[in-house]
Amino acid sequence: MSINTSVNIAGVTLKNPVTVCSGTFGSGMEFVEFTDLEKLGAVTTKGVASVPWAGNPVPRIAETPSGMLNAIGLQNPGIDVFCERDIPFLKNFDTKIIVNVCGHSTEEYVDVVKRLADQPVDLLEINISCPNVKEGGIAFGQKPEAAYDITKEVKKYAKQPVIMKLSPNVTDITEMARAVEDAGADAVSLINTITGMKIDINRRTFALANKTGGLSGPAIRPVAVRMVYQVAQAVKLPIIGMGGITCAEDALEFILAGATAVAVGTANFADPFTAVRVAQGIEEYMIRQGVKDINELIGAVR
């Protein structure tokens, strides 16, 4: 049976619906030794800002039941080194490039977006949802008006389609999705991490130096699937779904709930071969279930 696994996100064709979550895969360099990046629909890079960021003090992570907390604090080498080093590296592979962008202010986001205008990248993912850094976007991601404004501003300068990445730390995710849709976003991705905390009862202190961190991993998958479903009912934008995907079955939950593509994050740590296996597993499911085109599955459960 010949099957089609390719999907379309805002005019960009991904050979299969699987990418990785920003921040869990670097720029792919560390994974390339043992992973075939060309087996992925796209590589999504770690958030990059206009200048290098040092991030938070350590400990930056802690394990939690079926999940983890992170407060990396968006450490990144800045857009200049990123353009010189990471983009050329990724251009060696036949896969799409999604660049995740962060900033402390509208100006900083716009700086990065402008800098990327003439770069050979396929999609921009705007992280307005990182809950770790005080100025790292928390305001943009938790208020519909702010999300609208930043989307509008970014869209003015972006030469690539813009994916707005939504935070789950809101009362109503559909309100956020509608705001960025209204402002001209080309796609949404969700979910970012849920703010959490862990306390070390023996040392009587916070497990993370930053006190709070972002919860990710299988623990949050039901929340992510719910939000993807809600957003799929609320807006027409294509959705990249993520949050706790560990295998093809998990990815298919997101696709059936309405995601056009999916991203593997924390599971890359539990097993660095996960992302490629998810892509293969989706194909196997399609063969098993006699599904000729992945697009038939998108949003099929209502």
Add this chain to the structure above:
Amino acid sequence: MSINTSVNIAGVTLKNPVTVCSGTFGSGMEFVEFTDLEKLGAVTTKGVASVPWAGNPVPRIAETPSGMLNAIGLQNPGIDVFCERDIPFLKNFDTKIIVNVCGHSTEEYVDVVKRLADQPVDLLEINISCPNVKEGGIAFGQKPEAAYDITKEVKKYAKQPVIMKLSPNVTDITEMARAVEDAGADAVSLINTITGMKIDINRRTFALANKTGGLSGPAIRPVAVRMVYQVAQAVKLPIIGMGGITCAEDALEFILAGATAVAVGTANFADPFTAVRVAQGIEEYMIRQGVKDINELIGAVR
């Protein structure tokens, strides 16, 4: 070493800080065969409404990584049978009684609260946060103004101290806590479940008949601890902390984060002996760490 494990919630003394989460323990009747209810600081009963509620269709639950989804839909026998049967049953034991109250409207809440006025119960817990039933309180629990109003109204008629139970499905939990504090609440409990969804990819349908359900269990503990910490910094009210407690160590995270008491929920299903073991384990920790009074631990991590 003689140690004090008793805590005070709005003038009511609990012999130890451990109770159970509403809805996970019935009224204790099913647990009494093998659990000594007198080893608990209080028993918190399943949400009760002014009249019997039939709840949602089945399947009502699904397992998720380190957690579960439920959409029981607040099935309950109504306040009349509750007063005749459940309260007299619980009065046989030397433990405090916390009655969880639900309703479709302010009037329904008030009906139950009035009916309980002359009943020998110690505390009322007002569930404004159940995310399962459309009219089951979702509006009250997700808007500060609505939470303020219902608290004010309930306080007018309540003869027992009132605990307002907060929903985690909000952008800013401290805003909700402040609203109920301003309206005269005597305590808060948190967190209720986080709305989630699971999809059965083989049958291509929702795992729950209700589509969405409330996520509980260890998976959500980091979110619960974070919210308890935030609320402890924001208001002066005593806090009953809950969300994924499985052992004394977990309970102590909540206490150190600022909870005066804690409740064991989903873990009762994974092991019906959990609640009593948590109470014992806290005492052991205190002895091990040389803590004479549990009150020294409340909010000790800042």
Add this chain to the structure above:
Amino acid sequence: MAKFQEMGEVISQVCLCPGIFDLTIKAPQIAAEAGCGQFVAVYSKDAAHLLPRPISLCRINRQAGTIRLVYRVAGYGTDEFSRLAAGDSVRVFGPLGTGFFLSDKKAMIIGGGIGVPPLLETAAALSRRGMRRENIQIVLGYRNECFLKDEFEQFGTVYIATEDGSTGVKGTVIDAINANRLSADVIYSCGPAPMLRALKAYSEEKGITCYVSMEQRMACGIGACLACVCNSTEKDGHSQVNNKRVCADGPVFNAKDIVI
């Protein structure tokens, strides 16, 4: 009724046919209390899987202090259990639920698929109480593999229906009843919902008592959480609505009391 949590030692496990396992566990407190039609909650060792898996008691050996579970691998938990070997331990809680009330009337024991196992203890219990073989008619419906069939034969005459006709009558248990012109005064049954629905209709038509053992997703397993309800024909005394708890009021119900 008393319930116990035991770290049961696995005495033996065998695979009866592809995907069907037969596990014997030492759990003397549970064995001492349990009756036919009751079940136990079996726990996964994996911390990510919180909820117990309800499995019916296929046999109870009070003297040896063992219980026997026959189950189909359906997902994570049952797959984990299927890897247990003699000497391993597994956490079990029980006995749970309300089992079969046995009468001295001429009986038809009717099992379908993975609903067959709990009826083995039921047949044994009837036999133990002195019911004659000819009054214990056993009708078992399978897809194809007739697991446990031979063991039933010691207690009564066994009639088989298979979906593919490879053994006995081709078709359902109702087809087997009709083909063999069976009749009885009481039915004890367990199996998939469509089968139980058919038996409820059949028993109403014939005017005989029919007990059905139901299945539902469970959390607490003891009647506290209200996860596992089925609809009752009348208002239920406990719930005050038309819902009964499969784990506590059942799993065995008189078919007339519930909507299937």
Add this chain to the structure above:
Amino acid sequence: MAKFQEMGEVISQVCLCPGIFDLTIKAPQIAAEAGCGQFVAVYSKDAAHLLPRPISLCRINRQAGTIRLVYRVAGYGTDEFSRLAAGDSVRVFGPLGTGFFLSDKKAMIIGGGIGVPPLLETAAALSRRGMRRENIQIVLGYRNECFLKDEFEQFGTVYIATEDGSTGVKGTVIDAINANRLSADVIYSCGPAPMLRALKAYSEEKGITCYVSMEQRMACGIGACLACVCNSTEKDGHSQVNNKRVCADGPVFNAKDIVI
């Protein structure tokens, strides 16, 4: 450098002293690539525990295709590993990190507590490269139990410091160095942060090269997630800030390059 994920067969596990275990695993691909000072990521079988546990290579046997891990039970994961027995399997990924760069200069190998194990392969490697015993001075600091001490003796002279003075010098490794008037041109060290900090100061004072093996909480273990950073004295080329990744740029650093 190549990295491999292997389902390693446990060859043996022994308890060296209370809470310290010595685990030998068949993992031929990792063994073939690994060098002293590198580590492996060891995975829990429990689905609720996602992150790998980084454990240093205590010995590498290329011929037998085995690696040896000596570790302290510190929490859930190491407790789970301590129950592994010959024939069991365990998932490991490696070799990870940048290990010790060995020079031909007179060496002091300095280990503290659970930092001792990775230095055994380091001592062996120096010896294998033909360094004479007298140039391999081994200083080990313990609370009280001197695990692995005897094995070090085949490669060099061993000096011990214990907190309680039960063996060797009472005090720290610095006390042992001073008491034995040791000197060297290069230090290879691993241990708790205060010890490494003292050695950094000591080596700067003496003007000698000091390699330290650092620890930090890890998620990916391969340099991608930026969980495990330590502060670097100069701006790091990869990160463009004063952060180095312990899992990739380390765990072994030249002490002068980092802030301890």
